[in-house]
Amino acid sequence: MPRNKGIVLASRPQGEANASNFRLIENEIGEPGEGQVLVKHHYLSLDPYMRGRMDESKSYAASQNLNEVMIGGTVGEVVASKNPNFKVGDHVVGSGGWQLYQLSDGRGLQKIDTRRVPIQAYVGPVGMPGVTAWYGVNKVITPKKGETVVVSAATGAVGSVVGQLAKAKGARAVGIAGGRDKCKYATDELGYDVCVDHRAPDFAETLKAALPNGVDGLFENVGGQPFSLTMRRLNAFARIAICGLIASYAGKEKSSLEDLRVLLVNRARIEGFIVSDHLDIWPEALKELVELAATGKLKWKETIAQGLEAAPEAFFGMLKGKNFGKQLVKLI
Amino acid sequence: MPRNKGIVLASRPQGEANASNFRLIENEIGEPGEGQVLVKHHYLSLDPYMRGRMDESKSYAASQNLNEVMIGGTVGEVVASKNPNFKVGDHVVGSGGWQLYQLSDGRGLQKIDTRRVPIQAYVGPVGMPGVTAWYGVNKVITPKKGETVVVSAATGAVGSVVGQLAKAKGARAVGIAGGRDKCKYATDELGYDVCVDHRAPDFAETLKAALPNGVDGLFENVGGQPFSLTMRRLNAFARIAICGLIASYAGKEKSSLEDLRVLLVNRARIEGFIVSDHLDIWPEALKELVELAATGKLKWKETIAQGLEAAPEAFFGMLKGKNFGKQLVKLI
Numbered sequence: 001m002p003r004n005k006g007i008v009l010a011s012r013p014q015g016e017a018n019a020s021n022f023r024l025i026e027n028e029i030g031e032p033g034e035g036q037v038l039v040k041h042h043y044l045s046l047d048p049y050m051r052g053r054m055d056e057s058k059s060y061a062a063s064q065n066l067n068e069v070m071i072g073g074t075v076g077e078v079v080a081s082k083n084p085n086f087k088v089g090d091h092v093v094g095s096g097g098w099q100l101y102q103l104s105d106g107r108g109l110q111k112i113d114t115r116r117v118p119i120q121a122y123v124g125p126v127g128m129p130g131v132t133a134w135y136g137v138n139k140v141i142t143p144k145k146g147e148t149v150v151v152s153a154a155t156g157a158v159g160s161v162v163g164q165l166a167k168a169k170g171a172r173a174v175g176i177a178g179g180r181d182k183c184k185y186a187t188d189e190l191g192y193d194v195c196v197d198h199r200a201p202d203f204a205e206t207l208k209a210a211l212p213n214g215v216d217g218l219f220e221n222v223g224g225q226p227f228s229l230t231m232r233r234l235n236a237f238a239r240i241a242i243c244g245l246i247a248s249y250a251g252k253e254k255s256s257l258e259d260l261r262v263l264l265v266n267r268a269r270i271e272g273f274i275v276s277d278h279l280d281i282w283p284e285a286l287k288e289l290v291e292l293a294a295t296g297k298l299k300w301k302e303t304i305a306q307g308l309e310a311a312p313e314a315f316f317g318m319l320k321g322k323n324f325g326k327q328l329v330k331l332i
Numbered sequence: 333m334p335r336n337k338g339i340v341l342a343s344r345p346q347g348e349a350n351a352s353n354f355r356l357i358e359n360e361i362g363e364p365g366e367g368q369v370l371v372k373h374h375y376l377s378l379d380p381y382m383r384g385r386m387d388e389s390k391s392y393a394a395s396q397n398l399n400e401v402m403i404g405g406t407v408g409e410v411v412a413s414k415n416p417n418f419k420v421g422d423h424v425v426g427s428g429g430w431q432l433y434q435l436s437d438g439r440g441l442q443k444i445d446t447r448r449v450p451i452q453a454y455v456g457p458v459g460m461p462g463v464t465a466w467y468g469v470n471k472v473i474t475p476k477k478g479e480t481v482v483v484s485a486a487t488g489a490v491g492s493v494v495g496q497l498a499k500a501k502g503a504r505a506v507g508i509a510g511g512r513d514k515c516k517y518a519t520d521e522l523g524y525d526v527c528v529d530h531r532a533p534d535f536a537e538t539l540k541a542a543l544p545n546g547v548d549g550l551f552e553n554v555g556g557q558p559f560s561l562t563m564r565r566l567n568a569f570a571r572i573a574i575c576g577l578i579a580s581y582a583g584k585e586k587s588s589l590e591d592l593r594v595l596l597v598n599r600a601r602i603e604g605f606i607v608s609d610h611l612d613i614w615p616e617a618l619k620e621l622v623e624l625a626a627t628g629k630l631k632w633k634e635t636i637a638q639g640l641e642a643a644p645e646a647f648f649g650m651l652k653g654k655n656f657g658k659q660l661v662k663l664i
Contacts, residue, residue, distance in 0.1 A: 263604035
């Protein structure tokens with residue numbers, strides 16, 4: 001039997017999360033019992049929502065329990081099975097958590113086809129982040145040809161898909177990202193019409209100049225000052241999808257809507273959403289995303305940390321925008 | 333020919349509107365030309381949206397021009413007609429403005445049946461305010477049986493209809509109003525389950541106690557502190573209709589959403605709307621409202637100022653909540 005390693009939540013963060021909030025554990029992983037399957041993880045996905053789960057305060061999902069393996073999306077392969085639905089060698093995506101192996105009864109595991117897209121994409125553009133982007137674009141923002149859609153964290157796992165889907169609908173896609181390299185990638189590779197660097201000293205002016213026709217749709221992943229500035233350029237009947245507010249997760253900076261009149265004057269709509277509330281749209285979304293990814297019409301970038309022990313630092317970095325594209329941890 | 337009197341916008345308010353912003357004028361009103369109709373106004377409607385029109389800044393509609401008769405909904409009777417669609421004695425509703433007479437080509441005038449509901453109700457519960465309530469309830473909040481719907485300015489022209497429509501859908505209706513008398517009327521006559529006096533010193537605690545099951549829908553007419561406190565009680569998938577923000581119209585108090593995480597955590601939706609954007613729903617809404625009003629199932633209250641000259645003071649009072657129910661000016 002393989003020896004398993006995992007990372008548990010050791011304590012809840014006060015403000016920013018740090019290494020003391022995590023603890024590495026080792027344990028024996030049993031053989032699969034009747035109906036069970038043993039999965040060896042290839043990649044762990046690191047996602048901003050995890051920061052919310054670390055807090056005790058009300059989030060959109062139950063808190064992560066202390067001293068239990070951190071929640072997380074995983075892709076891997078079946079290495080032992082006593083479940084008729086899975087056989088050794090099957091590739092699967094699931095929520096295996098921050099650990100090397102997972103013993104599962106098969107619920108929550110989905111078999112995936114890794115011949116057309118690489119395995120780790122199933123926790124990226126053809127997984128939860130991709131479906132999140134798809135939902136926000138197709139069910140909240142519904143961009144029309146010629147409209148302007150702004151995307152924060154424009155090159156991230158979610159944002160990079162948002163921009164490409166918005167472009168495919170004929171919208172003008174304006175990205176906001178941190179740093180010149182990300183902005184160059186956004187326009188050169190992802191197809192954004194323009195990308196504005198929120199770390200540049202002239203950010204406010206550049207953003208304004210990038211929005212000569214105002215804002216019809218906003219896919220918000222970050223919050224904070226870029227959000228406030230974008231909201232000043234709203235057009236009538238604008239739609240704002242609130243997917244994440246990573247700038248506020250450490251509790252230092254609140255993301256506010258300073259004057260609600262902007263919603264009244266523009267008859268605008270703001271909607272917070274969590275993709276796991278909308279399981280009905282996953283098959284349609286994934287079908288479309290896999291097709292786009294397999295045919296080269298959907299691009300993405302990955303930042304890969306090596307080894308489970310590197311997960312906490314990679315996670316802290318992601319919360320500060322140090323990742324470039326989808327943040328993964330390679331476990332094999 | 334009758335001599336007409338009107339009130340024009342003399343200057344734009346700096347902060348609160350006051351008497352110096354208006355000026356009374358008198359003029360000859362001509363005889364109707366070919367295709368025209370002369371309407372003698374019985375009632376002028378005073379509504380919060382007018383305050384927004386007085387500003388030059390971007391509002392949801394064009395600014396009121398200086399030195400022109402103030403915009404306003406009116407009901408009256410045709411006293412001379414050279415338009416085949418109208419005959420002397422017809423009762424009509426229209427946007428005749430703050431004046432005694434209106435010369436019209438008939439566009440924007442609707443004939444109304446005053447046998448089942450009184451004429452002034454056509455600028456109240458069976459007019460624009462009623463349709464506003466209907467839209468917010470049926471198209472934004474869509475209350476379900478057992479849900480809790482909060483209504484600010486609960487006894488006002490719009491709010492009083494919101495509460496009754498929400499109750500009719502099986503929701504628990506919680507009103508917020510200014511003063512004990514309004515709150516008593518809200519529960520005793522309009523059917524609110526509870527009404528909280530936002531002027532009472534224990535408002536915050538009383539509001540919290542009135543919302544043991546949280547908030548599923550909010551119809552917001554006011555903004556300010558009552559809005560902020562209500563937003564703290566949101567349930568998952570709450571819907572917030574922003575109809576008005578009268579607390580902010582003088583520019584003193586901004587209505588803010590302090591922490592956007594409330595939308596994300598609760599997957600909530602906030603939507604600003606203006607009923608004039610949705611002309612398609614007016615016939616359905618009015619049919620339902622007239623039926624309810626004519627059969628005694630829809631109640632309302634009026635505050636009536638006498639004479640055109642009383643309009644400015646009545647308007648200032650309404651912006652401060654001094655009216656009780658629909659604010660009208662009787663012009664005959």
